[in-house]
Structures are given as C-alpha cells and as structure tokens.
Amino acid sequence: MRQIIPVLLTLILGLALLLVVAEMPPFGDPDNPAHNIVSERYLSQGVSETGAQNIVTAIITDYRAYDTLGEVTVLFAAIAAVLTVLNRLRLGVICPEDRERGIEDEDAGDPDSKDSC
C-alpha cells in the first residue's frame, strides 16, 4: 500500500498536467499569448527609460525593484533562520531554562552562554 499511493498520486498529477500541457500554444511562436504588451514595452522602451542594455537587469532592478527587495528580505530571513536553528548566534538570549540550568550545573562548559543569559 505504501508503495502504491505515491505511484497513484504521481500518475494522477501527471495526467492532470498532461491535459494542461497538451493545450499549450506552440513552442517558440512569436504570437504566443506570453509575448504580450508588457514584454513588448520592456523591449522597445527599456533602453530609453532605464539606460541599461540588458533588459533582464533593467527589469529586476528598475521595473520590478520591489521584487528584488522582497528577494533580499528572503535571503535575510533564510540566513537568520539558519543561524537560529543551528545555534550559531552568540547573542544575549534571555531564556529562563538556560539560566536555571547554568546555575544548577556548575560546569556548563560554555562560559559565553552563561555570560549572555
């Protein structure tokens, strides 16, 4: 049973995606709905509006700079989360259990944490 459920789920998902993909417009056609007015605007006005030749850079740092701000925030959140999970931060964390434990065992072995708490 445990082997069958993943196969079944994958097949169902694959069938659903196949129905979607079969209806996609032809690949590489310039008249696709994906090439709409937005990208035409970027390609035709991008250089004169931003002064950058590389339109991708123009988009990520000018037209959609908020997007990049959010991405910087995600990076910040990721590094903060990793440092917190792995206890790499030697900041003064106030935590009552730690303080009690530090008082109870004399040789906590980590003088930094005792000082910080």
Place this chain on the structure above:
Amino acid sequence: MREILVLFLLFSGVFFFTVGTIGLLRLPDVFCRLHANTKSDTLGVGLVLSSLLLYEGLSSAGVKLIFMIIFILITNPTAGHIVARASYDTIVDWTGQLARQKGGDD
C-alpha cells in the same frame, strides 16, 4: 583554408574527447580512469577552444577563449591530482596491496 583548419582542430578535439570517454568506460580502476580524464579532457577542451579562437580571431571573444584555455590548463590537472590523492588514501585501507607495493619500491 582557414575553415578547413578550424574543422580539423574541432573534430580532432571531439575525437580526443571520445577517446577519453571510451577510456572512462573501459579502464579498470579510478587511477587509470583519471589518466583518461586529465589528458584527453585537457587536450580536447584546448583543441575545441583553439579552433573557435582561429574561427573568431583576436577580438573580445577571442581573449575570453584564451583565458579559458589558460585556466583549463591550470585547474584540470589539479582536480585530477586531488581526486587521485583522495582515492589513494581511501583505497590503501581495504586492499593493503598498494601499501606493500609502495614500500617495496622504495
């Protein structure tokens, strides 16, 4: 004339790549495979890139190709060397034969 030379360099590079791949498949252990890797890959990349250099001439792209050849020459044997070293240190443990050989030839 130049085109013929370009094609010759290009396909000889591809040929050496192929020889390296056959060596990777046929040779018996890690060290012999590393022989195939370091030599044929270095020469293969060098030949393909120099054929492109001949095709392009000395422009900004040509300079980039020259730098690529130089860095490949420096870094590819180094990668082979450290893999060989790591494999040597791990292999001596479970056969013991290589260690004896090393001592015998000393």
Place this chain on the structure above:
Amino acid sequence: MVFSKDVLGMTILLYIFWLLISWSLDWVNLLLGFTFSLFVAIFMAPEIIRAEERPPFLARGFFFLKFVLILIREIIKANFQGVAIVLSPRLRISPQFVEVKQTLRFPVTQALWGNSITLTPGTLSIDVDDRKILIHFLTEEMVTQFPENPVGKALVEFEGRGK
C-alpha cells in the same frame, strides 16, 4: 597594510585580466578596474604567492616559454599514447605506484612539475612534497622512460642554478 612587491605584481596581473575581459578603454572602466584589482590584491594579500616561493618569471621568461612549448608537445604525445592504449582490443596496462625523488626548490615549480606529470604520458601524480613524488604509472616501460622526461629538464632549466 601589506604593500609589498608581490601585491603590486598581483594587482598588475589582475588589472590586465580586467582590461582584457571588459575590452573597453573608458576612463571609468580603467579607474574601476584598478580599484577592484587593488582591493582584491590587498584583501588576499597573505595568500598571494610571494617572491621567495617562485623563480623570477620575468627574468627567465624565455625558459618558461620553452617549458610551456615542451609541455604542449608532451600533452599531444600523451594523448596519442592514450589512443593507442584505449583503442587496442586488449588493454595492455600494468598499473603501479612508484616513488621518485625530486630536486626542485621552489613550491611553485614543484606544483608545476606535479601538474605536468599529470599531463605527460602515462603518469599521474598522487602526492607531492619537498623531496619525493608518488606517481601512478600506467605501463611498465614508462617507469624506465620517466627519468628522461623533457618537461622536468625544462623545469630545472627554468629554475636556474643561481642563488
């Protein structure tokens, strides 16, 4: 900070790299390239290869060029040998490990020698230190041929016997 000759030399090398990669003579580009080269050279200053670790590349440039040309010739020879070994129906190989002595003085030339051993016919350097190199030979005859390796001679010549 460290403003030795080596940092200056590295800065010049990096500056040449920047100029050739960016391929423009705009004055902003010149200034920016110099700033970044100097910054990187100072940032990596303790790790830059010092003058006492290498032979003078500029003064002995002719011998270095000779070494590179011989190396390229040897690489091509090595590949034809590899073709002969790999494409023959029966693999005639007898792999073995041999330690050989080496007499090069500078770490940089030792590293060059190790890498050239990897690239020359039938040999693969496994461990390199000041006195000896552990080499993996592909066939028996290469062990006997090894002392006449022209690359090693070119390197000794490049190192010079001065000092």
Place this chain on the structure above:
Amino acid sequence: MTETAFLIAAILLMINVIFCVYRAAIGPTPGDRVVAINMITGKTIAVMALVSFMYHEELFLDVAITYTLIGYTATICVAKYLELKRL
C-alpha cells in the same frame, strides 16, 4: 556551414556525456563518479563555447568562463570529504 559543423560537434559531445552519466550512475566508488563529473564539466565548457558561436552571441562565453573558474569546486569538496570525513 561552419555553424553546422559546430552543431554536429556539440551533438557528438553530448552523446559522450551520456556515457559519462552512465559511469557516474554505476561507478563503484565516489572517485569514479567524481571523475565522470569532471569529464562532464570539460565537455560542458566546450559545448557552451560552441553554442555561443552557433548563435553568434559572444556574451554567452561569460557563462563558460564562470564554469572554467569555479567548475572544480565541487570536485575539491568531494575529495576533501573523502579524505578527512569532514569539511
């Protein structure tokens, strides 16, 4: 015509890559896998250079330079792990 030759060369190199992937998949020791990956890196660099000349986009060479400069980082990492069992 030269572009067609570039395309043929790229296809031949990619066929080589299939066998390298086979070696990487079955290789008994991690050393074998790393050797295979090294060869794939070399072929990838060559294919990237060929692709950039096939489309006449010399800016694509920047990607190939990136690979030549940092492509062997993973190799060093695996070798160090095999040797020291730590990083």
Place this chain on the structure above:
Amino acid sequence: MAILDILILSILVLCALAAVRTRDLLGAVIIYAAYSLLMAIIWLQLGAPDVAITEAALGAGVTTILMIATISKTGRYE
C-alpha cells in the same frame, strides 16, 4: 538545434533518475551536480544567459557544497 535540445533534455531526465535511484547519498549529490551543469546549457539554448550564469555559480559551487556539508554532518548512506 531541436536535436541538441532533445538530447540534452533526455540526458537531464537520465540524470534525475540516476540521482534518485542511487543508494549512496554522496553519489546522488554528485549526479545532481551534473544535472545542474547540463541545465545551464539548456538556459543558454533558451536564450537566458543571466539565468545560466546564476545557475552555473549556484549549481556548481554552492548547492552541491551545502549538501555535502550536510552529508558530512549526518550519515552518508540511506
């Protein structure tokens, strides 16, 4: 050009399957490095050099090494 695309995509699928089937986790991570190497060629074929250069730096240099660091902290075999 379509032949090259199809060939590389087939090798990608092979790589993905090999990475998934390998019992040795170190081997799986190494094959995943090859996967992202080949992905960069696909980005070049699709005309997205910015994505290709980022994938090159991240796939070859960072993701693989982070995974091997995790393996060195935990176990190597499943």
Place this chain on the structure above:
Amino acid sequence: MAEALVALGQNYFFYYALILFMVGFYTTLSHSNLLKKIIGINIMETSIFLFFVALGYVEGGQAPILGRGAEGGPFMNPLPSALILTGIVVAVSITAFALALMVKLYSFYGTLDADEIVMLRGEKE
C-alpha cells in the same frame, strides 16, 4: 491524435518539464530519506523554471541584450528570465534552510529517515 503528436513534436520542452516534475514529485513522496526528498524538491523547482523560461522563447530570437550592432531581430521574452532569476536564489535559500533543519534533526534523533523519526516521536509520546 495527430494534433497531439504534432504538439508533442513542437512542445517537447513542456513535456520534458512535465516528466521532470513527475520524477521529482515521485521522489519526494516515495523516498523516506530527507536528503533525497530535498533533491526531489530541487528537481521539481528546476522543472518549473524550465517551463517558465521555455514560455518566453521566441523562434530565432536573440538574448534580451540590446544595442550590440545586429539590431532588429526578434528578442526573447525577458520577463520569465527576470522572474526565474529571483526564483533561483529563493530556491537556494529554501534548500539551505532545509539542510540546516536536517542537521538539527539528525543531532536530535540520530537518523535522517522520515519514517524512523515518526516512529521515535510516537515512542516519546
């Protein structure tokens, strides 16, 4: 049927993205090792990126870098590239966070197998 075959010949990028997505999905579901699950998630992410960038492809187009002499030809759609560029970095952040969680889980439970971890938790409760 014939239409489907023609679409298969044309839209091979989308079909391959579909196959890669299924491979990743199946890995994530069926393997109990956490690192394998992360590899599966990465493969899924890559397939989505492939799908997006393939949407922006224009036949015979140039890369969206203008002002390089040969003007006038069609250009690739720059919008999917720009979106995916952000997506790749976010994917790496997610991978790093998941790996950090794995290290912590291993130091807590001594195993990386999801089933075993569930069992151990059941014993504790």
Place this chain on the structure above:
Amino acid sequence: MQEILILKIVVRFVIPFIQVYGFYVITAGHLSPGGGFAGGTIVAASMVLYALTFDAHQGLEKLSHERASIFESLGAIWYVGLGFLGVLVGGNFLTNGQIGIPLGTPGQLISGGLIPLLSFGIGIKVAVTVVSLYYSLVEED
C-alpha cells in the same frame, strides 16, 4: 588536505581572478549577462573555495560572523537607501529615471542611472549571505 601543495598553490593563484571576475560581472550587469545575483554568487564561490582549501576557521578569520553581519546589513541598507532617494526628491520608492537621475549613454559603463549601484548592493548582500550559510553549516559545535 592540509599539505596538498599543488592545490594550495593553484588556489592561491586562481582565487583573486575569480573575485575580480565576480566584481566584473556585478558592475557590468547592465551591459552583459550577470548582475547582482550572479556576481555575488561567484564571489561567494571564491570564498567557499578558500575555506575548503585552507580551513573553515581560517576562512572565518577573513570574514568573521560579525563582519559578515555588518556587510549584510550594509548591503540591504544600501539598497533601501537608494530606494529612498526617490522619495526624497519627490517620486516613488525605488525609482530610477523618472526622478531625473541622468541615465547616460546606453552601452557605457556609467549608464542606467542607479542600476549599477543597486546591483552592487545586491551583490554584496548575496555574496556575504551565501558564505555565511556555508560557514554556519560547516562550523563545529
């Protein structure tokens, strides 16, 4: 790993070139492929290579956690501060050409207004973050 002579010599020679190339990719992001993300990851890969070849604690001396957090904050503040430049002049947040910043001639290194400066901030941020991720995963407890 400590006494591999060839690797140490080669890495000591190659790392400065990787870093200069990374800075080139960052600063020329509006002219050629690249930009903040790509260049930042290349610089980060060079530092990771350094820490692999020597040791993690030697790499930590070059870029300690304190210095890393300072650089990280500087990158983010640089980005947001340049964004507030638009607000000060009277435009929107994170605007570039609309508030009258000279855009320069397209194709020159100085063009695109704030775009190279913004890329620089992103590059520093991404590089330091990725290196910190590596150190925090590798460091022993």
